[in-house]
Amino acid sequence: MPDNNGPLLEGRNLNFAYGTAPVVVDVSLALSRGAIGAVIGANGSGKSTLVRLLAGLLEPASGSVMFNGAPLADLQARERAKRIAYVPQSSSTVFPFTALEIVLTGRSPYSGRFRFESQRDEQIALAALDMLDAAHLAARHVTELSGGERQLVTVARALAQEPEVMLLDEPASALDLKHRTQLAKALRRLRDERGIAVLMITHDLMLLDSSVDVLFAMKCGRLVASGGPEAVLNDNVLGDVYDAPVRTRRGDGRTFVWSEL
Amino acid sequence: MTRRCGPDAETGARSFGPSYRSIGQGLNEAIQQSVQQRRARVGVRLRVALPLLFGALIIALVVGLCIGYQPIDFASLQSDPLSRAVFLRLRLPRVLMAGLVGASLAMVGAALQALFRNPLADPFTLGVSGGASLGASIAIALGIGISIAGIPIVFIVSFVGAFLSVFLVYWLASSTGKVILPGALLLAGVVLNLCASAGVLVIQYLAPYGRSLQILRWLIGSLDVVGFDLIWKMLILLVPGWLILMGYARDLHLLATGEESAASLGVDVRRTERMVFLASSIIVGVTVSVGGAIGFVGLIVPHAARLLFGQDVRFLLPASFLLGAAFLVLADTLARVAISPSELPVGAITALLGGPVFLFLLRKQQRYSAM
Numbered sequence: 171m172p173d174n175n176g177p178l179l180e181g182r183n184l185n186f187a188y189g190t191a192p193v194v195v196d197v198s199l200a201l202s203r204g205a206i207g208a209v210i211g212a213n214g215s216g217k218s219t220l221v222r223l224l225a226g227l228l229e230p231a232s233g234s235v236m237f238n239g240a241p242l243a244d245l246q247a248r249e250r251a252k253r254i255a256y257v258p259q260s261s262s263t264v265f266p267f268t269a270l271e272i273v274l275t276g277r278s279p280y281s282g283r284f285r286f287e288s289q290r291d292e293q294i295a296l297a298a299l300d301m302l303d304a305a306h307l308a309a310r311h312v313t314e315l316s317g318g319e320r321q322l323v324t325v326a327r328a329l330a331q332e333p334e335v336m337l338l339d340e341p342a343s344a345l346d347l348k349h350r351t352q353l354a355k356a357l358r359r360l361r362d363e364r365g366i367a368v369l370m371i372t373h374d375l376m377l378l379d380s381s382v383d384v385l386f387a388m389k390c391g392r393l394v395a396s397g398g399p400e401a402v403l404n405d406n407v408l409g410d411v412y413d414a415p416v417r418t419r420r421g422d423g424r425t426f427v428w429s430e431l
Numbered sequence: 432m433t434r435r436c437g438p439d440a441e442t443g444a445r446s447f448g449p450s451y452r453s454i455g456q457g458l459n460e461a462i463q464q465s466v467q468q469r470r471a472r473v474g475v476r477l478r479v480a481l482p483l484l485f486g487a488l489i490i491a492l493v494v495g496l497c498i499g500y501q502p503i504d505f506a507s508l509q510s511d512p513l514s515r516a517v518f519l520r521l522r523l524p525r526v527l528m529a530g531l532v533g534a535s536l537a538m539v540g541a542a543l544q545a546l547f548r549n550p551l552a553d554p555f556t557l558g559v560s561g562g563a564s565l566g567a568s569i570a571i572a573l574g575i576g577i578s579i580a581g582i583p584i585v586f587i588v589s590f591v592g593a594f595l596s597v598f599l600v601y602w603l604a605s606s607t608g609k610v611i612l613p614g615a616l617l618l619a620g621v622v623l624n625l626c627a628s629a630g631v632l633v634i635q636y637l638a639p640y641g642r643s644l645q646i647l648r649w650l651i652g653s654l655d656v657v658g659f660d661l662i663w664k665m666l667i668l669l670v671p672g673w674l675i676l677m678g679y680a681r682d683l684h685l686l687a688t689g690e691e692s693a694a695s696l697g698v699d700v701r702r703t704e705r706m707v708f709l710a711s712s713i714i715v716g717v718t719v720s721v722g723g724a725i726g727f728v729g730l731i732v733p734h735a736a737r738l739l740f741g742q743d744v745r746f747l748l749p750a751s752f753l754l755g756a757a758f759l760v761l762a763d764t765l766a767r768v769a770i771s772p773s774e775l776p777v778g779a780i781t782a783l784l785g786g787p788v789f790l791f792l793l794r795k796q797q798r799y800s801a802m
Contacts, residue, residue, distance in 0.1 A: 246697075247698070250697065251695065256695035258692060258695075262688060264548060264740045265550065267688060267742045268741075271743065272688055275685055275688055275692070275696060276696070278685060279696060279697050283681050284681070324692070404589065420776070
């Protein structure tokens with residue numbers, strides 16, 4: 171029986187190493203249904219690997235990932251793809267697919283091996299692009315789009331998967347302020363309207379406390395702090411995580427973050 | 432040129448439009464129109480393009496069957512037994528052979544391009560044909576004329592050569608990390624081709640004179656065939672290879688958009704790679720051990736199919752198959768009549784056409800991906 175009260179996605183004592191170098195060390199975390207979480211940490215602190223483990227794309231050396239109370243590894247890959255969407259950090263192809271063709275691939279877990287997408291799939295794909303204010307890109311070739319526009323298309327593909335959890339690896343890194351705001355709004359709407367859980371890696375500390383429910387701070391492969399924005403976004407935690415003189419100040423109901431030079 | 436701001440050149444939609452809409456509503460007319468265009472395009476692909484391709488293939492077959500050293504028409508076929516014998520024992524098998532080889536190489540090219548996410552991949556440029564050639568040379572030098580269960584052993588040795596090559600190229604190009612660098616892939620292919628041809632040279636040098644001549648003649652490549660025996664034997668191996676590739680068309684389509692994305696959409700990437708390597712090696716091994724290394728068919732044909740029908744790999748595979756058959760039938764017809772009564776090697780014709788296409792694609796590719 172799926173457990174509807176427990177966490178939707180949960181990592182239990184996850185460990186992972188590339189060769190002999192440990193990348194993720196004994197990380198446990200839980201994400202509830204309808205929560206937006208963010209993973210922060212310095213470059214190379216194991217964030218991307220952690221998210222890939224949670225997405226089921228890597229197998230942990232020890233520990234386990236639980237989805238809805240059952241081991242994620244027991245789920246067939248295509249069944250997993252209907253529930254968990256993953257947006258990689260960079261995704262580029264040399265082939266000039268149209269943006270709509272890329273977004274439509276998000277529908278493939280739902281259609282048969284020898285079937286093309288239906289008209290309904292196309293509507294879902296376009297609605298996904300539209301939600302990110304990117305519907306005008308539908309007929310454009312992805313090879314001609316800017317980095318930020320390509321990110322929007324990749325996020326739209328994840329939306330088209332109609333998942334229960336979205337895992338995003340720096341989805342906003344190449345987005346301008348308007349589209350960052352648009353993305354944050356879209357994720358909040360998905361949370362509020364469809365109860366989708368979101369976990370994203372981000373370096374954008376300024377936008378966090380207004381849009382995020384729970385934060386996970388990583389350092390050298392370990393989870394060093396987690397909790398609500400007010401618990402994590404402070405001088406001590408951030409100074410330790412980034413190994414830099416980070417200052418924070420609360421005002422107007424939000425947290426401002428900057429770094430001393 | 433791409434326009435990132437202002438009215439969009441293609442759809443007429445504006446980037447600076449209202450910034451927030453609800454799902455499924457407010458898609459403006461221009462977007463609707465672009466969708467309808469696409470839907471029309473899917474319709475065109477399925478209902479118009481496939482019959483069109485079949486038509487092109489039939490025309491190519493008729494041209495190939497009628498034109499030759501001895502022109503053949505229906506009247507002489509009915510009246511002249513010699514003419515009929517030439518047609519049934521030589522002309523028809525040869526044209527069918529050209530069709531089979533062309534279709535096979537083109538489909539393998541399209542599959543490898545999607546798998547490696549590189550429009551320059553082709554059995555020839557990746558060194559897979561080279562490996563198959565080396566295998567076949569070894570078999571010929573040792574004088575192995577035997578068959579196992581009706582399958583000539585030269586097929587099997589060629590297949591082993593092809594499989595080792597594709598595996599080696601993959602291993603070399605991906606040893607730098609998770610990502611397969613396009614430059615590394617092609618360099619690995621070049622080096623493998625060089626090693627394989629050096630190996631063939633050594634074998635030719637060491638083999639007895641008669642065998643060595645046999646290898647040389649075979650290396651030049653010809654689709655000459657008498658009767659249908661060989662064609663049936665080839666089909667036993669080719670048909671499963673084709674079916675495997677078609678069965679993985681969707682996975683290849685997803686892989687062409689990116690490996691990580693494909694994996695997150697439920698594609699078993701390693702399994703797809705293994706099966707496509709296996710099918711490609713069988714197909715290339717068989718075609719190379721019959722017709723020699725006929726280069727660039729797997730490059731030109733999928734590229735033409737892309738220009739005509741777009742990027743969808745699920746469509747590119749069958750389109751390349753039909754177009755490849757038509758292409759090699761015509762190329763072989765040209766080879767037979769260009770310097771009649773003598774013959775040009777068909778591999779020379781495909782290479783003369785394919786070389787420039789490769790260089791053009793290489794220049795184009797450098798625009799979007801660093802070596």
